[in-house]
Amino acid sequence: MKKKRLIFIALFLSIIAALAVYNYVFNAKHRDIAKEEAAVAMSAAEISNLFKTDESTATTNYLDQVVQLTGRITSIEDGQIVLDDGAQISFINPIDVSKYSQGKTLEIKGRCVGYDELLELVKIDQSTLIKN
Amino acid sequence: MQFCVAILLLISSSVSAQKFIDKQGIITFEASEEAFEPVKATNSSVTMILNTETNEIAALALMKGFRFRNSLMEEHFNENYIESETYPKAKFIGRLLDFNYSSLSDSDTSVVVDGKIVLRGKEKQIRTTLNTKKSNGSIILQGSFKVTPADFDIEIPSIVRKKIANEIIVTLNFKLDAK
Numbered sequence: 001m002k003k004k005r006l007i008f009i010a011l012f013l014s015i016i017a018a019l020a021v022y023n024y025v026f027n028a029k030h031r032d033i034a035k036e037e038a039a040v041a042m043s044a045a046e047i048s049n050l051f052k053t054d055e056s057t058a059t060t061n062y063l064d065q066v067v068q069l070t071g072r073i074t075s076i077e078d079g080q081i082v083l084d085d086g087a088q089i090s091f092i093n094p095i096d097v098s099k100y101s102q103g104k105t106l107e108i109k110g111r112c113v114g115y116d117e118l119l120e121l122v123k124i125d126q127s128t129l130i131k132n
Numbered sequence: 133m134q135f136c137v138a139i140l141l142l143i144s145s146s147v148s149a150q151k152f153i154d155k156q157g158i159i160t161f162e163a164s165e166e167a168f169e170p171v172k173a174t175n176s177s178v179t180m181i182l183n184t185e186t187n188e189i190a191a192l193a194l195m196k197g198f199r200f201r202n203s204l205m206e207e208h209f210n211e212n213y214i215e216s217e218t219y220p221k222a223k224f225i226g227r228l229l230d231f232n233y234s235s236l237s238d239s240d241t242s243v244v245v246d247g248k249i250v251l252r253g254k255e256k257q258i259r260t261t262l263n264t265k266k267s268n269g270s271i272i273l274q275g276s277f278k279v280t281p282a283d284f285d286i287e288i289p290s291i292v293r294k295k296i297a298n299e300i301i302v303t304l305n306f307k308l309d310a311k
Contacts, residue, residue, distance in 0.1 A: 025204065026202070026204055027202070028203050029203060030203045030206075031203070059217070063216075063220060064196055077155070077156075078156055080155065080156060088155060088177070090156075090176075111196075113177070113194045113196045113197045114194035114196055114197070114220045114221060115194075115220075116179050116192050117192070118179050118181055118190055119155065119179055119181075121155075121179075123197065125177060125197060
């Protein structure tokens with residue numbers, strides 16, 4: 001009787017463990033960029049220059065990395081901001097663009113998505129404001 | 133009088149030479165099979181440039197910008213299928229056929245777009261019909277087309293073949309503003 005119960009408990013526990021592993025692997029949460037430490041900090045003009053001069057090296061170094069960027073606002077539209085005419089920033093949570101004006105300096109943290117050579121802009125997504 | 137005409141001509145020619153740009157275009161692709169988890173991702177930061185004088189059109193989507201609901205699917209998409217570290221972007225270069233900006237109205241009209249998609253180092257010719265209209269001075273361009281993983285030499289392993297549709301439906305939605 002006791003043995004049976006033990007087997008039952010062991011079986012039950014292993015099912016729970018299997019479910020937990022399954023859930024961990026197949027329903028893993030997305031990265032939380034806002035909580036991640038920035039791998040590198042520089043100005044928006046700098047990162048845009050790095051991509052402009054040597055795109056493949058910059059891609060190897062910064063693609064999918066969390067970067068912290070400082071820059072002057074050069075354009076504002078539909079919840080997105082362009083810093084130093086070189087980095088297009090989109091935010092995790094929509095920001096109130098009416099609060100920002102061109103020429104102001106902004107510091108953000110976000111994920112580097114890559115380089116858009118049509119507009120010569122480095123695209124950054126899932127950003128959060130650090131300082132404004 | 134002549135001066136006025138000259139100015140008018142100058143203004144109208146500069147208007148027709150305008151470029152229309154969207155930095156936040158939306159592309160969604162879906163390769164879902166019934167009864168399985170949806171295989172679907174959206175990129176809401178796609179760039180498109182349209183020259184209304186030549187009707188030339190160019191678009192660029194960064195692969196890392198495609199977001200899936202399931203993070204494991206996103207990882208597999210980037211690492212195994214698209215190889216986005218090696219091929220970080222998809223490009224489209226082409227033109228709109230019989231497109232005339234000045235005759236665009238507030239209601240949808242169809243326009244044929246012809247060009248090529250460059251993805252994973254492969255080129256695929258594409259010709260499809262999209263809807264276009266004018267809205268507050270912007271050009272709206274919407275529609276969808278189909279591609280297959282084989283078009284871009286993407287191999288789907290047999291273990292997941294049942295879960296991923298053979299035809300991938302790509303939906304696009306752009307709002308181009310004069311620049």
